[in-house]
Amino acid sequence: MADHLLEVRNLSVTFHTVRGPVHAVRNVSWHLDRGEVLAILGESGSGKSVSAAAIMDLIDCPPGEITSGACLFEGRDLLKMGVEERRAINGKRIAMIFQDPLSHLNPVYSVGWQIEETLVIHGTPKAKAQTETLALLAKVGIPDPAGSARKYPHQFSGGQRQRLMIAMALALRPDILIADEPTTALDVTVQAQILALLETLQHETGMGLLLITHDLGVVAEVADRVVVMNAGEIVEQGTAADVYANPQHPYTKRLIGAAPGKGAMAPDRTGKVVPLLEVTGLRKSYGAFAALQDASFTLEEGETVAIVGESGSGKSTLAKCLLRLEEPTGGKAIYKGRDLLALSPVELYAMRRDIQMVFQDPTQSLNPRMSVYDLISEAWVIHPDILPKVRWRARVAELLDQVGLTPEHMHRYPHQFSGGQRQRIAIARALALEPRIIVCDEAVSALDVSIQAQVIDLLDGLRKRLGLSYIFIAHDLPVVRDFADRVIVMQGGRIVEQGSVRQIFEAPREAYTRNLLAASLDPDPAVQAARRKARLTESLTA
């Protein structure tokens, strides 16, 4: 047993809150060996990060309390070691990288300084640390290492920041790297690069890699073994391929079932084409910078048009311009014979009823100080002619019912709901105005897969029942594949390609679209293995 590089045994951690103790993890045991990639898979709140935090001594006590268990590193229990001893292991023998590298890098020190610090505190002489830092930066693919070392975290892109984190973590060639959601919130192409980098480095150093993720695709791409967690407990573990191909636990089954990109694509629309919204030559520039150039497309009644692209492609700008949250620089958007972009404030007010929006993060898009009733009925306060006040309560109940919540939820506040429930509230709020078009700006990106699937189902059902049209902005291609009728691909402020969902996914014309599709990870380890083989041969032949 003591042969494992790292072993967690029967770990239980409790957090004390006013509502009583919360058992974050219970009796969790797993192990990691040298040269191995172990993935801990779980959704938010599953406790998947807690054991890593215990290993790194990052659990604040109080409010946390490690009630039982051991974390054996090379056979010695980390939890019983002295502060100074653990400090000497942290960063040197076991390193960690986090989700959101922007907030995890200290904003006020240069990245070179931060990487050097790791080396210096563990005994590397200052001069040597400096040269090594430059070497590390080069190794993780940061251009102009000498210049970059003097820059600050905010001056890098998201992907580069994660590379910097990796450089910092690997500075002392640790035996174990813990990566906590390292690619979440990164674009698919960047995600692929980071995963590739991690893999390369792991091969080079032979370290053990502990990957904490919610993404089946990431597991499929890199993990040797996987531990599936739910509600603080391990429900299943095994090799990645086994678990995917042959899930035992119902939760695992549900999780795999919910993974998007598996269902049938929408058929190409045929029959009478009724353009509901016709956008031509839409432009937006900030000074000299053109955020959106010459975008033209149509939206038909009852149709879902997805707009995909990486961050900075201009897809959100497009949505904001259509909704007049930003004033466009030029172009037209004809809806019901009127140009939305030329409406006076009074006309705009009337138009708001017809076009609504669901935002990415429901936590932020719902006013935390308003109850669900207030949030939904606000629509009728603003547009009093929709509904007489006496009917508000009934209608709120009805809407909540429609989005899968119950009328009892009416008097609660947003923070009392889970993420998926909050997004349902946001959808109910949009529906309150009885719109014709709903713009969904990354509306499901922040949700766990199982929740994501439910919300997509909800949106789909509403479309069928109410005849809504969606403009569905997303970076996640599998979701788009499941949900959209037509797809618009954007890059650098331009529409590079548009067509029916089949056309885009099965016969992409543009190289950019193809890259995007190739980088998107499949939840099936077998599929990913095949793709890797293909990539490898491709690179060999090239």
Add this chain to the structure above:
Amino acid sequence: MTTSVPRPKADAEPTAVRAVLSMLWADKFATVAVIFLAVVLFCAIFGPWLLDAVATKQNLRGRNAPPFDFTRGWLFWLGGDALGRPLLARIVVAAQNTMMVAAGAVAASMVIGSALGLIAGYSRGRASQIIPRLADVIMSFPSLLLAVIVLYMLEPSVTNIILVLAITRIPVYLRTTRAEVLEVRERMFVQAARVMGASDTRIIFRHILPIVMPTLLTIATLDFAFVMLAESSLSFLGIGIQAPEITWGLMVSQGRPYMTNAWWLSFWPGLAIVLTTLSLNLLSNWLRVALDPTQRWRLEMGARKNG
């Protein structure tokens, strides 16, 4: 607000109150502070009504009676002042003016300052340029000069002291509100409201103000203490409230000539100021933690342990 809808809150209300109380109980300092403030508030409301007659009863031949002389009745436990009036009664009576000045100045500066700050932060027009300049001017305008101007042209009454102190504190709220509004107006739920067609007034009052409010309230608690001390300093310099009106600050400054031979004249009202400001500071510290979801566990933890 505009959405006054009858709604049953039967289940939510008591638990919320109990949660607040238990969080308060978790911080013993804050609990004591709240109790003390409640006593002060009681004195401020009922003090003059109960004790005004005794508090102004002079006795020139029994002046500067020392404290802790328990033969003379409870009113003289804290001693008597330079005119032989019982200090305890005077402190109780003075609580009203003191609280009125502080509360009035804080409320007025908060309302005006935050209104201007909302305008400056929300509008993108000329007001957003001019109003911060106005704040600069008020900041550099010496409060003493302002006091002399106002008190010369009007009279040194409680209302006018409130006016002076309120004007000098306006920039604090103005700047804070403006900075917060600049941030809050970009938040998602404000955008969501705009998408629904909400008017600017609605966005400001229904969506932005409630978010800014906790910060303003925290500042207000601290300012309450600050204003009491400022009023006391003005009295010290002879341009504040004047006798026969009575405030704690005025009592302290009137007792100053006796500090070496009748310390109690300025000590007790000074202690009242210290304890009140201290209580407010403790309360504000507690509020800061209680209103911050990321810090609240500290109190919730304590409540669990003690409750």
Add this chain to the structure above:
Amino acid sequence: MRKFLGKRAVASAVSLLLLIVMVFFLSRLTGDPTQLYLPVDASLEAREKFRELHGLNDPLMVQFGRYVVDLAQLDFGDSIRKARPALDVVLEAFKWTLALALITMALVTVAAIVVGSLAAFRVGGLFDRVATFFSLIGASAPDFWIAIVAIVLFSVNLGWLPTSGTGTIWHWILPISVLFIRPFGLILQVVRGAMITALSSAYVKTARAKGVRPRPVIFVHALRNGMLPVITVIGDQAAGMLNGAVVVETIFGFPGVGKLMIDSILQRDFAVVLAAIMVTAIAIFLMNILIDIAYAVLDPRIRY
């Protein structure tokens, strides 16, 4: 940066101008210095003569015009009371105020940061509670009260320090200590709050994961981030001090600009009042620029 400084200078000049206009006209609403200057028994002719001599009989607009023209030539007018150029009088006092403010704020800043950071490190611990409690008590007491108690204790009873005045380094200790207390309490609270936030931030987690020792975690990683809100408060407090510490100056016989200002206001020596306001406003303006620069130095994300 240069563009930013230019913009700031223009904005401040506008504020200053507005301030001068307001102070000039408002202060003249508070009465005529004649009766204050002359003995109460002075005849009406003597008063008339005095008014004529100092141009107080001219319409207010004429007086203002004359003031502005003189000001354009950097002539701030003469003090009626002191029969000297107002600017000389103010600068003489201001150097004392500046020294007092600089020394006090330097001490306050260092002390508050050290104590506040340590308090934030173990929130609710003994050190935190003691530091918070005593700093709050200090910040809650009227300053003239503390000043007189300090004099009675340290000068009269113990004889350790001189009661008041200037001259030796010992004379500075009591005024600085009394002046220290309130901003210390306030800044300590802000440091503590900011450091609690900074210490619970993600990059501190990274630092701990890297194996950084607790002390550098506080004073290197968290502190520089936590300093931003602190600097704003330090600026506000320093600005208050540059306006003069009237109470402390009065009690300790310290010849600063606060005492000068209140005396001039009470005596309606308008030229001195205006000159003092301008000098302190300019000093505060310069300090605000320093603070903006400090922001930029501390936080590379801020660029003007």
Add this chain to the structure above:
Amino acid sequence: MRSVYARLLGGIAAFAVAGPVLAADTDIIIALNEELEVVEPCMASQSNIGRVILQNISETLTELDTSNGALKGRLAESWEAADADTWRFKLRSGVTFSDGSAFGADDVKASIERTLSDKLTCEIGAKFFGGMKITAEVVDDGTIDITSDPAQPILPLLMSTLTIVPAETPLEFTRTPVGTGPYVLSEWNAGQSIVLDRREGYWGEQPVVTKATYVFRSDDAVRAAMVGTGEADIVPLINQNDATNPATDFSYPNSETTYLRVDNTIAPLNDIRIRKAMNMAVDRDAFLGTLIPADAIKATHMVPPSTLGWNKDLAPLAFDVEGAKALVEEARAAGVPVDTEIEMVCRTGNFPNVTEVCEALQQMFADVGLNVKLTMMEVAEWIQVYSKPFAEDRGPRMVMAMHDNNRGDPVFSMFFKYACEGVQSGICDADLDKMIADATAATGDARGPAWSPVFAKVHNDIVADVFLFHMVGFSRVSERLDFTPTIATNSELQLSQIKLK
């Protein structure tokens, strides 16, 4: 940045080094309550300036001996009335100014002209020489004729106020005063201190004190504490509450009189019964030894007892609440609006305990059934209600004031306070006007008896005001010095009178 620090550190180091130089025993430190704004001799009637300059730097032709009210020569050896409006002064010879130049009649003439000039606002000119025209004519270097229009029987007394400066002194406020006195201004650190050094070549007896340093502390408690801590030798003004040590603390009549100036023109104050009632309502004895020092004297005059013409027969109306109430009721029955609110205006910081005194007075008036409202005012505002022109729409009003007459002659008080044209007069009575004019013009031995009935008429017949107290001040003097403050200490502090024990 660096240079700022360097300078700052340098400054601190300098302070540390420049510690108190070991002072000679004959060096003394005097703590004053306010800073000198100017050191101009023609402003020496202001008490804070006078305490430093008067007779120390700048001397006068004559000097009032406050112990007996007699006038003695200083720079003048003798004087006589040349005719009805001209006085001839024989000057002391062998006197030199501190700049070395010799003192002569032309200096006196120049000083008079300078003090009364239109180009300067000299307080001595405005305070003592208002409403008259003075011309000086040099007879010879040691003799000068001074003529006044109208005639001034007390011209020699007036000359005790006028400081003599060299003829060449420019017509602007000087910062380096030159005088004939035993001391010379050697250092002036604005805001901190003024240093006077004894000079060689003074015409009179060489004083003991070699050097006097004046420092300024506006806080009463601090100032008083400085003698005990050895930081000061004399504190001319301390608060009565601090005057607790009989070995060092001296009380002295300070020639100030407190009173309530009553506006006799407005009902109900225009009724003598009400004014009498107010006088009877004040329990003056209760104040003595409590809020007012025990040594103060209950006042019946506007001037202190050492003044010419003091009327021994006047006594304050006895404290009698019932009698006062009866008078008020009588007035009410006669239709006087006795319930009208009367405003009592007091000045903050006028004298120690002024607020308490006013609060107590308000209570006493209330006890006899008068409706008195107390308003505390800052000096600038107070002076507007104290001096004419009075506001047209004013209500019934009393103003608490403290009047200083240290010159020994009632003329410096009575016209201003009681004549119809008097700037602070609350009454107008043709008979009284005539009596004041006659007394002002009276000369020699007739002058005293001319004033006495004026006092009686004001106090007994008109009951114009509510007189309170002739006040005393307190000084603290180090035990190593032999110096006893007198009534003169309020306006001057002659270093030459200070001896060592």
